Amino acid sequence: MFDRKKRFEQRIALNFLPLVQQDFSFFVYRKQIGVGSENPNRERHNGVRRYRLPQNLALQTSDYVDCDVSFSKIEGFEKVKIYAHTNIHLTKFLLMEALQKKCREHLSKQDYLVGTKFRNTISFVLAKTDVGDETVWLEPYFLKETGKFGFLVGFHFKVKEGIPLNRKILQYSLSIGSDGRENKNYYVDIFKKIKKFISKYHSQLFPFEIGDGVAITISWPMQDVRSEQLDTKLYIFSNEKKDVSQFQGIRKHGPLVPVRDDSLICFMYRPEDKPLSYELYHALKGDKYATFPGMDAMFSFSFGNEHVTGLPLNGYDSQCIDAAIKQLLLVSGDRPVLPLILFPWSRMERTTEGEDCYYRIKHQFLANRLPTQFVSLQRIRGRDGLKWSVANIALAVFGKLGGKPWKLSPKHERCLIIGIGQAHRKDGDKISRYFAYSVLSDSSGLYDSIRILSKSENKEHYLDGLTVKIKEVIAEFSDRFDKFVVHTPFKLKKDEITAITSALDAVQSNKTVVVLKFNEKSKFFGFALGNNSKVPYESSCVALGGKEYLVWFEGLQYHNPTVKRRIARPMHIAFVYSSKELEHADEISYLQDAINLSGANWRGFNAKTLPISVYYAKLIAEYIGHFDRLGLPEIDIEDLPPWFL
Template sequence: MININFLPFKNQEFSVAIFRRLHEGEREKDVFYYNFYSDHGTPTLYEIKFSHTEGFEKFELSGYHNTNLIAKCIYNKLLNELSKDDIIVRKPGDFNNKKIHFIIENHTKGKKCVWVEPYYMKSGNLWGLLIDYNFVVETEAEGNQKFKLDKDILIASGTLNQQGNSNVDYYLFKHDYLKKFLRRFLEAINNVLDVGISGDLLEVNSNQLAPKSYLFGNNAVNASSYMGLVKNPPLKGTATDINFYFIYKKDNRDVAVSLLKGLRGETNPSTFAGMAKLFRLGFSNELIKGTALDVFDDASIDAEIKKIKEIGRIVIPIIITNAKKDEDDERLYYWLKHKFTNAGIPCQVVTKDLIRNEYSLKYSLSNIGLQIFAKAGGQPWKMKSSSAEYLILGIGQSYNIEHTTDGNKIEKNITYSVLTDSSGLFRDIKVLGEGVEDENYYNQLITNISAIINGTTYKKVSIHCPFRMSKLKILEKVVKRIAPDLELSVLVINSKSDFFGFDYKNNGLVPFESTYIKLAADEFLVWFEGLQYNNPKITKRFGNPLLIKFWYSNNAQAFKEFQYKESLLQDCINLSGANWRGFKAKQLPVSVFYCQRIAEFIAKFKEYELEHIEISNLKPWFL
């Protein structure tokens, strides 16, 4: 059982009144509109007010129809009748906003808050309030945050503990603030709404998916990616010997030597035995070269890229630079990544601060080695699929806002896909479409997605994306272009949903990894990381669960079957173990995580006015 961040109303039989007027003509700015549908599905557009207004008719809404409008009505009632001294509304002009932040504690850089949002939960036909903790950073008059993300804000948000370390008590931290909110504000909210809001988080049934299993060379299986590599060879080694090319400034030679020794396994053999032992990857002196530069500039880096290409074999540059502590250092990092990626050379950038910190380096060497091995074309492991392997397309987007001389904004998109299979093996990156959202852009998406699907030998394909792809404009047209016996499913995977939950029987209130609950017939909340059954000790800060929505399928009947959905959920869990960025990397499905990484790089390349690069057909340079 999981207690989710939802306070149900005790009185579910209620109605609310709104005031509406039939709308004709063009829509106006700052007017709230809503479509009411007839029994035959015909929409009629109305202007909406939440208080008596001349020319508007009063209209009663029952609790289980037009739920989005009812939620907005409840929000307005709370907003109008609660003390303004106790609340913050972060998006007052947004008609879609239904969140109210209640101030629990003041902070030098903002407010510690618990937000509430009226919500109708489909799985139990229940009305109530979603609630969660949130630190609101203080803003300036024009709405910009006064403070950049720093240690103080991370502590206030619960990400770090008071000592500045990862907050292993993250779930307890959030729960404590929810209790403070209930003690202070529940009575006042109940007085306004008069629906008898419960003071207990809703308890819902939970289920368990199977734990992850990692596959290595010699068909070995292990429950741990790291221990599996210690005991077995990688799934697939590199095709040839790899050369390694260290690039550093002249005054950082000692730092370069420290990293070299670490990667050989000489400095911390108990935590990292070296590239040769863990990855079976040659790392002898004849495979290693280096160069010391006076400065990192276009001329010097272009010269090094030319030297690397002349070597005539696979070379991984290992570049030592400053930590991304200020804008100049951050710009340098992304400039270096851009230069080598644009030349078709995956590179590894390591900061001086990390190398000089013996403790941090000790536990980072294995992850650095893992990234290098994957960029060199090696495959450390794959995941054991819940069924026959099939193709997975992770789809992401990067946006570019351009301002015209007329003051208009044009939003240009780059949509791309990361191809894996259900075992999590990275296969390719492909651009699906570029441009503004018009017919040409949609045609690019349709053509390229169809071509990828038609180019595979698999009979099953699943698309994972963080947004709702248009069924009418894209997906239904894709289906018409692919084989009728090919099964297509589309899952929307949201890593930033409003849902959270606690297991009151577990250590630190943390649910077990692979726990899931059903929120609606097509929506599930899944814990991709959590306690381990064989070791229920909390060793890190476990993140939020993910919200997965079954969005579309060309096999409607299969999409209704529970076992079919559970199988797709299981493969999402498995994909979270295929992350080659680190042995304890963020537990997101790689179909989503890799897209996030690419989007981050594309955004930074644009921010620093670096030219557009061809991201297709490269090794996983983004790790």
């Protein structure tokens, strides 16, 4: 049994290589700038950049002023001595410039690549392949939690231009193993790539000089930091029964809220696929696989003629689907109904034709207020058939019919989670239509609804609408909830965050409002060096400082620390707004609810990489984007069961 006390002693090494030297100084040339000058804190010309520096460098309490800064002598600029912590951004830029200089002096141009203006990195080539280059990148960074400068380090496979995604690329990217399956050694393999970089390049790059005789080098091996352990997820089922397992819990106790007794599932298939529809039917009934006991045993939904019917399709073109929808509505009447469509294209083997057809049919049914469940013929025909997928198909069917399989034990009661999503339309690099919506759930993970927040071709109108609608949503739910927590994706722009927070500023003072920003593809990573797999335990949390955290929504299980599949990257979470001052314990409690929400995903029994507030919004954006791409008319996506599961 895993010792809970040891959980709190777990040490995690961040992908951060601190400098051995932290208290150093360097010289720059600066010119103080008057108030109102243009182009603050951006590169200007001839290597001159703008930073805020103390007006009087001799006084620790001096006010900061805007200065043009250069590392080279320029007429009219004064030479001044700067300390590492005087301006963190300037020091990071210095480290980058010095590292680039060392690369130019000691490496060939084929060995490294300088990043773009969006990522201040240098990538070093470990190996070249026929489809791309294995690289490890460095990026200057200041870790606020420890107050140390250093370099973030990470692995990236840079694909050659013009080469489509294929199995080789996935293997070189470490996504899949040499056997073609999920790479269970993902963390170990990334760690090995970083070690290979150290072995190949460290002596050529470090130490490097930053002037005034100061030599900079990095610490290796990585230094671990203290982590905290959030609580494991606790699921709640029928009659408030609890379990740590979604599957076993619902099997033992039954669903939290069953579907309506008169609900109907309609199998829809081409005549030649009817035998496969029987395969699917018996799998869902629980007659075929030991992995799934059946809809009745799991979801208290009998699978007899009273709940199941069938309808043949003459084809998948628009006319055939329209005719099928009319017939389905006639058969179902006022009953809740879910079309279960056998589909000849697989999302795992995507073709343009199949993908377009899928989204067009999905749209046709949604336009008639009908969620759908697709099952590919390839999946049914596969070697293991539906053995490993039937339980997830059944779960999605149950949710789309309006059932609620489980909720979670929340940290905050009477708390509404507002997940923000976007589906902007782009013409090239320019946005031609702005569109934002929200996925609403409570902190126990119970899905409520989708609300359109704002859509406009004019950015200002869109931002104004965003502010107004956020106010309306909070006003509508203020009788039921005392806390409102907004979850936003990383790609949300600064002006959109401002529009949201300006709405939150108007919320009455007896309510608590918090905004968290999630990034599942951040530059941060971490390793549990004490584990052979290098994977931290699930629910591990590392503070980065500045109200930023790194959280493992997936990881080793305490009762069985064996890696059985690829473990996802940790989630970067930042607190960007709060109506009240938050202590560290408060922040941890909101992170706990985010972890819990990852277990509220009704799309699959093991789908828990993202909180549903972020994940559902992401799914909806994908659907709306494809509907828009195909030129399909806008439809009302509000007030439906979770059709996107």
